[in-house]
Amino acid sequence: MKKVININFQGQVIAIEETAFEILSQYIDNLKAYFSREECGDEIVNDIENRIAELFGNRLKLGFNCITDEDVESILASIGKPEDFDTDYDESSDSTSGEKQSSFQSKKESESSKEDQTRLYRNSNDKIIAGVCSGLGYHFKIDPVWFRLAFILLFSVLFWVYIILWIVLKPKPLESNASKRLYRNPTDRIIGGVCGGIATYFKIDSWIPRLIFAAPLLLNIIGMSSFSFFPWNKFFDNVHFNFEFNFSVFLVYIVLWIIIPKATTVKQKLEMMGEEEYIKSIRTAVSDNVANAKSKSDIEVSQYQSSTLLSEDLNFDDKKTALPPPPPKDSATLKKTVSEPSERSGCLNAFIVLFKIIFFGFVGIFALLVIAALCALLFAGAAMMPLKALFIDAGMETNLLIFSAILIFVIPLIALVLWIIPNLLKNAKSRTIVGIVAALFWFLGVSLAGMLATRVANKFKVDSVNEKNIDIAPFAGNTLHVEMARYGNDYNMFDTAFGITSDINGLPFYNLNEDSLLFANINLQVTQSEDSLFQVRMISSISSTDLRKAKSDLKDFSFPVLQKDSILYLPEFFVTPVEQGFRNQNMVVEIAVPAGKTAVLSDDLDNYRENVIPKIVRRRYKRYSEIYDRPPVDTTNVPNSERKVSQGELETDNI
Amino acid sequence: MNIENTQSQMRKGVLEYCILSIIKRGEAYPGDIIDEMKNAGLQLLEGTLYPLLNRLKNSEILTYRWVESNSGPPRKYFSLTEKGLEFYKLLETTWNELAAGVNAVTNKPEQNKQQS
Numbered sequence: 001m002k003k004v005i006n007i008n009f010q011g012q013v014i015a016i017e018e019t020a021f022e023i024l025s026q027y028i029d030n031l032k033a034y035f036s037r038e039e040c041g042d043e044i045v046n047d048i049e050n051r052i053a054e055l056f057g058n059r060l061k062l063g064f065n066c067i068t069d070e071d072v073e074s075i076l077a078s079i080g081k082p083e084d085f086d087t088d089y090d091e092s093s094d095s096t097s098g099e100k101q102s103s104f105q106s107k108k109e110s111e112s113s114k115e116d117q118t119r120l121y122r123n124s125n126d127k128i129i130a131g132v133c134s135g136l137g138y139h140f141k142i143d144p145v146w147f148r149l150a151f152i153l154l155f156s157v158l159f160w161v162y163i164i165l166w167i168v169l170k171p172k173p174l175e176s177n178a179s180k181r182l183y184r185n186p187t188d189r190i191i192g193g194v195c196g197g198i199a200t201y202f203k204i205d206s207w208i209p210r211l212i213f214a215a216p217l218l219l220n221i222i223g224m225s226s227f228s229f230f231p232w233n234k235f236f237d238n239v240h241f242n243f244e245f246n247f248s249v250f251l252v253y254i255v256l257w258i259i260i261p262k263a264t265t266v267k268q269k270l271e272m273m274g275e276e277e278y279i280k281s282i283r284t285a286v287s288d289n290v291a292n293a294k295s296k297s298d299i300e301v302s303q304y305q306s307s308t309l310l311s312e313d314l315n316f317d318d319k320k321t322a323l324p325p326p327p328p329k330d331s332a333t334l335k336k337t338v339s340e341p342s343e344r345s346g347c348l349n350a351f352i353v354l355f356k357i358i359f360f361g362f363v364g365i366f367a368l369l370v371i372a373a374l375c376a377l378l379f380a381g382a383a384m385m386p387l388k389a390l391f392i393d394a395g396m397e398t399n400l401l402i403f404s405a406i407l408i409f410v411i412p413l414i415a416l417v418l419w420i421i422p423n424l425l426k427n428a429k430s431r432t433i434v435g436i437v438a439a440l441f442w443f444l445g446v447s448l449a450g451m452l453a454t455r456v457a458n459k460f461k462v463d464s465v466n467e468k469n470i471d472i473a474p475f476a477g478n479t480l481h482v483e484m485a486r487y488g489n490d491y492n493m494f495d496t497a498f499g500i501t502s503d504i505n506g507l508p509f510y511n512l513n514e515d516s517l518l519f520a521n522i523n524l525q526v527t528q529s530e531d532s533l534f535q536v537r538m539i540s541s542i543s544s545t546d547l548r549k550a551k552s553d554l555k556d557f558s559f560p561v562l563q564k565d566s567i568l569y570l571p572e573f574f575v576t577p578v579e580q581g582f583r584n585q586n587m588v589v590e591i592a593v594p595a596g597k598t599a600v601l602s603d604d605l606d607n608y609r610e611n612v613i614p615k616i617v618r619r620r621y622k623r624y625s626e627i628y629d630r631p632p633v634d635t636t637n638v639p640n641s642e643r644k645v646s647q648g649e650l651e652t653d654n655i
Numbered sequence: 656m657n658i659e660n661t662q663s664q665m666r667k668g669v670l671e672y673c674i675l676s677i678i679k680r681g682e683a684y685p686g687d688i689i690d691e692m693k694n695a696g697l698q699l700l701e702g703t704l705y706p707l708l709n710r711l712k713n714s715e716i717l718t719y720r721w722v723e724s725n726s727g728p729p730r731k732y733f734s735l736t737e738k739g740l741e742f743y744k745l746l747e748t749t750w751n752e753l754a755a756g757v758n759a760v761t762n763k764p765e766q767n768k769q770q771s
Contacts, residue, residue, distance in 0.1 A: 010728045031702075040709055047705045050728050051685065057727035080700030 003282055004066045010053035015066040018282075022266060023072050024052075034082035048079060121172040122165070128259060130166045130432075138174045143181045148259040167436065176271065183263035183272040190352055191359055192257040200272055216249050217358065250362055391456055391582055400452040407445025411438050460543040460584055463616045464550035466557075472534035475566045478597045480534050484604035485562060485569040487518065517580065518573035522587045522608040523617075526599055529592035534599070536561055536568070536591055541616045543584040553580050559587065572607065586614040666697075672750055673697065674707065675735065675743045678717065684730040708733060716742050 003018045016024070031048060035041035055075050056067055064071075123134035126144065133151060137144030151158050180201070188196030188206050195213060199206035263272045270278050392401055415438040472480070529535055540557045544550035559574040574587050593599045677688050685704055692699040711717040716739035719731045735743060 012727065035706070038706060038709075039713060044705050044709050047685070047709070047731065048701060050730075051701055051705075054686065054724070054727035054730075061726065078701065080702035082702065085700065085702040085706070 002068075003279060004286070005282060006286055009056070010050050012053050012057060014053070014056050014060070016056075016072075017066060017068050018266060020067055020069045020072040023069065023076070027076055030082050034085070051079070120169055121174060122169045123174040124171040125173040126176060126261060129162075130435075131171060132162055132165045132169065134176075135169060135172075135174065136165075138177055141177050141179075143178045144176075145182045145260055152255060152259070163439070171432065176268075178271065180274050181268075181271040182260055183268055184257070184260050185272065186262055186264065191356065192253075193262065194253060194256045194260060197260060197263070197272065203274075213249060213253055214355070217355075250366075391459075392452075393581075397452060397455055400448055400455075404445045404448035404452060407441055408449060411442045411445065414438065459545055459581075461545055462547050462550055463541060463543050463584075464547060464554055465539060465541045465617060466551075466554040468538045468540075470536040470538070470561055472536060472563055472568065474533065477566050479566060480591075480593070480597070480599045481567045481602070482591065482599060482605065483567055483569050483602045484607065485571050487572040515578050516575045517578055517582070517585075518575055519585050519587070520573055520608060521585075522570075522574060522589055523613050524570075524601070524605055524608055525588060525590045525613070526601075527590055527592050529594040532594045534568075534591065534593060534597070536589065539588040539590065539617050540574070541584075541586045541614055542580075553583065556580065557585070557587070559589075570605065586617065588613055588617050669750070670699070670703075671707065671711070672743075672746045674704070675711075675716075675739070675746065678733050679735055679740075679743055682732040682734045684722070684732050686730070711739075715739075 004015050005018050005021060006013055006015055007021060008014075028045065028049065031045050032041070035044050038044060052075060056071075059067060059071055059075075120139050121135045122131040123138055123144075124131055126134040128134075128148070133147035134144040136142075136147045151162055182201045183197050184193035185196035185200050185206075186193055188200070190196075190210070195209040196206045198209045261268075263269045273281065392398055415435070418434055418438075538559055538561075540554055540559070542550050542553050544553060553576070556577050557574055558576070559571055561571070562569040568591075570589060574585075576585055591599055673692065674688060677683055677691055683691075685701070685708065689699055689701060689704060708717065712719065712733075715736055717733045718736050718739075719733045721729045722732050724730050
């Protein structure tokens with residue numbers, strides 16, 4: 001059984017089998033491409049179309065109902081395929097024969113492709129990245145959209161699978177062979193036709209998916225209004241429904257927009273709607289068309305319509321407009337209704353315009369956010385440059401850093417430019433080799449970065465802890481005042497790029513001097529003393545590549561504690577040589593208070609940044625506290641004006 | 656050496672002459688030309704004919720006028736211009752010389768080979 005459609009071809013209404021129409025329009029496209037080189041190529045194509053129309057007319061006059069595949073094939077054979085034309089006088093004979101041979105070969109290849117369906121190829125006809133999903137779909141005769149979805153949802157797992165398939169499989173132009181496919185519906189669309197396509201696929205009304213996609217946005221608008229008409233307002237606010245959910249729905253739409261192809265040709269529409277539905281739509285369209293064709297005005301219209309309309313599927317559009325049947329008063333109005341989508345009521349139209357504005361607003365904001373994030377990354381990278389020396393040695397590691405940074409950031413940029421320029425020039429050739437080389441270099445960059453990361457991580461491999469006790473000389477009175485001794489020398493704030501200096505407080509807990517690193521990450525603890533003397537214990541820790549280096553680095557820590565009678569001065573920073581770099585240096589200062597006596601801590605000591613004991617010291621502490629099971633300190637008589645510090649957090653803090 | 660190639664070269668050379676001589680007899684539209692050529696046993700594809708006519712028209716050897724047809728779309732009827740007539744005459748003399756020469760060369764008995 002075959003479907004017959006009516007086409008307007010060179011001013012004639014011709015009933016033609018749909019498959020025959022496909023062949024014909026394909027052929028005319030080929031002709032156009034072939035004669036585009038020629039002067040007045042359009043005219044030649046037009047003449048040939050004219051001739052075909054005449055031959056069709058003769059055929060129909062003989063009493064046949066419609067033009068069949070065989071008719072078209074025989075007529076096209078008599079006109080000849082573009083590769084059989086002897087038009088190229090100017091070109092040398094060798095090149096024409098070469099062309100013939102190559103076209104002959106390509107014919108052979110396309111025949112052989114039908115034979116070995118068992119092999120897996122990348123589909124170069126229908127691709128988004130490399131045609132892997134499309135090729136898989138062809139192989140298993142399934143809609144490629146499901147493969148695309150799977151690859152996106154399981155991105156982390158299947159990423160490498162995709163890359164490997166990309167490299168291993170050969171590209172080949174394949175015709176889609178799934179019986180039913182999900183397409184974006186160009187005749188039933190508001191933004192991208194995604195909802196329309198989904199509705200067609202599942203045979204539901206298109207407002208259902210539309211409502212699902214628009215629901216978060218609508219609820220948002222409701223939520224924005226200050227009236228709490230709706231009891232669920234508060235509920236949604238509480239679960240932070242608004243932004244995240246909105247955004248994810250938006251993202252889903254965009255992803256679907258990208259991975260679902262648009263149905264443009266008749267074949268795709270057939271696949272989109274399924275055969276029965278399509279026949280129904282065609283039937284109504286054909287009957288409308290025939291009725292129209294009989295009216296005289298349609299003949300006028302036909303003269304206005306250029307022959308290019310042939311390639312468009314007029315009837316399909318007609319079907320949508322057929323609901324309010326347009327009275328064909330004059331040609332202009334009829335043409336308008338053909339080319340434009342169905343009219344909507346004013347209110348709905350306004351809503352759609354609003355929706356579009358919101359949608360494109362979202363897209364714009366999203367793009368701006370991406371750009372802003374990139375800029376921020378750039379600035380942050382520049383800001384971290386002075387810190388580089390603290391983590392990364394000069395020489396080999398610096399080189400690694402530079403190479404990997406260049407490869408990781410510059411390669412995609414180059415690839416993007418290489419990809420954009422030909423696309424802009426409409427000269428899109430598949431440059432798989434460029435892609436593969438770029439990908440290889442990028443992965444090289446990633447692996448260099450990995451090497452660098454392991455080297456840096458190695459520097460934190462071994463931890464070491466050092467303890468130092470200072471006895472406090474006896475003094476009169478029961479109270480020890482602990483003050484901070486300010487660091488006297490100058491120190492630099494981090495000089496970030498572009499003349500911006502950032503506040504010390506905003507940055508990590510260390511500062512730079514010419515030859516020293518100043519750390520403020522000191523943790524102050526107060527415990528109970530075992531005897532009747534105040535004691536100060538300093539526990540410093542560092543990470544390094546090996547234990548020996550860690551031990552020697554620990555000896556270079558400088559934290560001079562000064563006692564003047566009942567006042568104890570603790571330095572503002574502990575200082576290490578700048579050559580050490582940042583190796584997770586930490587210090588815990590423990591003041592042991594004897595029973596019946598009090599330690600008063602100055603507010604200045606709040607500047608010490610570390611609130612919790614570093615993990616490595618804590619491990620040591622735990623053992624310590626188990627050995628000496630000390631009772632909590634007595635903190636009875638403390639002046640009101642000053643902060644009193646009780647002890648005992650220590651044991652509870654231990655884990 | 657490719658035989659197909661040589662054949663098509665030969666055919667190309669005389670194609671213009673044949674077409675022009677058909678048109679010289681009276682106005683003709685491409686369908687007539689195709690039919691006549693086919694009847695004479697000369698294979699000609701529409702795809703070859705139309706570009707050729709187009710070129711001849713562009714170099715002002717041919718001119719055409721639209722004629723309404725009672726079956727199908729209007730047709731282009733081609734006729735020779737003044738310039739085209741001269742062109743045709745030149746082609747005619749060339750062809751006659753060529754045909755005579757070729758016949759003379761190819762039809763000679765094989766004896767001359769032995770003499771030389």
